[in-house]
Amino acid sequence: MDLGLKALALTAFLSLSFSLSPAAFAQTQPQQTPADQQAVPDAPAPQAPSPLKGIGPLTPGIGTPSSTSTSSTSGDVPQQAPATQPPASQTNEVQKTPPENMTPEDIGQTIRTYTTYVxxxxxxxxxxxxxxxxxxxxxxxxxxxxxxxxxxxxxxxxxxxxxxxxxxxxxxxxxxxxxxxxxxxxxxxxxxxxxxxxxxxxxxxxxxxxxxxxxxxxxxxxxxxxxxxxxxDLVPVNSGPFGGCAIVKNGGCVDSNNTVQQGGSVGNPSFINIPKxxxxxxxxxxxxxxxxxxxxxxxxxxxxxxxxxxxxxxxxxxxxxxxxxxxxxxxxxxxxxxxxxxxxxxxxxxxxxxxxxxxxxxxxxxxxxxxxxxxxxxxxxxxxxxxxxxxxxxxxxxxxxxxxxxxxxxxxxxxxxxxxxxxxxxxxxxxxxxxxxxxxx
The missing domain is CATH 3.40.50.410 (von Willebrand factor, type A domain)
Incomplete structure (x- = not known):
């Protein structure tokens, strides 16, 4: 008698278990989480990008025009043009000249002084x-x-x-x-x-x-x-028989061949001017x-x-x-x-x-x-x-x-x-x- 009751109870339990869905069965089972393992959070859901407010149209390579840009600072601090990002191959190079699109107001005032060092x-x-x-x-x-x-x-x-x-x-x-x-x-x-x-x-x-x-x-x-x-450095002689003009003709010195000597034009019948x-x-x-x-x-x-x-x-x-x-x-x-x-x-x-x-x-x-x-x-x-x-x-x-x-x-x-x-x-x-x-x- 006791064995028949036990068999009847076991048959009723098995039939009830197979009638339930797998999801319902999973919810009925408690989750066992190890003590040293933390729960992994879910990834954020994708969201649409927020619109750019107050910036205006963008021009490739030069950023936003200064007329539509907003300043995050207040007071009399002059605004500066946004810096242009150089290419990756030129990030370590020094820019010696300002970009062509920058105005003198964007560059700022340059003071140059000249000093004479003696x-x-x-x-x-x-x-x-x-x-x-x-x-x-x-x-x-x-x-x-x-x-x-x-x-x-x-x-x-x-x-x-x-x-x-x-x-x-x-x-x-x-x-x-x-x-x-x-x-x-x-x-x-x-x-x-x-x-x-x-x-x-x-x-x-x-x-x-x-x-x-x-x-x-x-x-x-x-x-x-x-x-x-x-x-x-000899003592010059400009007259007399030992002078350079022993024979004179028409105010000029001549030699025995009756030709004018070199430098004779500087003399006169009485003496010769000594060259300096x-x-x-x-x-x-x-x-x-x-x-x-x-x-x-x-x-x-x-x-x-x-x-x-x-x-x-x-x-x-x-x-x-x-x-x-x-x-x-x-x-x-x-x-x-x-x-x-x-x-x-x-x-x-x-x-x-x-x-x-x-x-x-x-x-x-x-x-x-x-x-x-x-x-x-x-x-x-x-x-x-x-x-x-x-x-x-x-x-x-x-x-x-x-x-x-x-x-x-x-x-x-x-x-x-x-x-x-x-x-x-x-x-x-x-x-x-x-x-x-x-x-x-």
Missing amino acids: EVPVTVKDSKGKPIAGLTWRDFRVYENNTWEPLKIFTVDPAALSIAFVIDQSLTSDVMAKVNDSLSAFQGALSPYDEVAIFTYNNGPREWTGFTGAQGNRVPAVLALAKSIGRD EVHTLNDAILAAAKELSTRPPDRRRMIYVVSDGKEYGSKASYKDVLHYLQANKIAVSGTLVGDSARWGEGRISRLHLPFQMYDNRLAGYIIATGGDFESQGNLNGIEKSYAQLAEESRNQYTLVYASHQPLLDSRYRKIEVRVDRPNVEVIAKKGYYPSSQDNQH
Whole structure:
């Protein structure tokens, strides 16, 4: 009896289970979630894009016009044009020029200032003529047209030299022989960083070589070719039986063949005018200065002249040559030989008598451009002067200031350098003419 009831109950349960749907069966079963597993959220449903409000029409490549753009900032801050996204291959490149579609208002205001920087090399010597080292910028004061100018740059670093070496071949034969023997010592005064060009002059300048390395093999070879015998300094005779015109005909000199002698037109029945000496110093310095003006501005430009300083017969005037030197930052230094090197006579030779030859025009160039000179009468002194003047030019104090004068004012500007030390000699250029190379912005 009990077994029959149990069988009937089991049959009723099975029939009820098979009558239910799979979904209903699944809902009746409780879900078992492991304790270490989190429920995965459902993905968001796709939505339609929201419209762009207040932006207006878009133009490919330039974005939104500025007239329809809105600013997220308030106040007086100027609006800026939206930046254009560069291509992927140019994201690391710097855009040097603004896009063509940008207006000056979009770019903004550009302020450009021009300043004339003036460089003044200075040498300071004591009462014995020895250079003074160890000065600082506080010891110097620079005045331009009597106005104090604060220093912008001060340095004592040695500078590489660009030297135009000029040799006077119109010297007398005895002085020329000493100069010829001293030329081999000139290269020893230069450093490997220097460069040199070689010129000579007698009746007109001549360039033997352009700028080349100071320690190259070309320098001694050219110096050997630049040697000259000089001229004979004899007492002229212009009359009498030993004169150049012993026979006169119609106011002209004739020889035994009854022909007019060369130069006879300068004479008369009683005497012959003695031809004047020719010393084209101005033309030689101008030729060297033109070559120097092509050198880089970071090099110290210098003309080194070995001469007695006499000048006569040049096509270029002293005023024009000096103007060119002062406009191109060129200093003139030199070794005075011959008459200008004699004690006492060297000072007197700087004076000039009207309608006469300039006995020492070289000193004027040196003083005006801030160079230095040595007066030497023997071979040993000439050789030492090369090394001394080159070393002084290489190791000068360099002062740089900003001029207060107008940019377009091309008039001469006077410079005065003062040193706060007693009993010192200050060697610097006396002034300059502004040039376009000085303008920096």
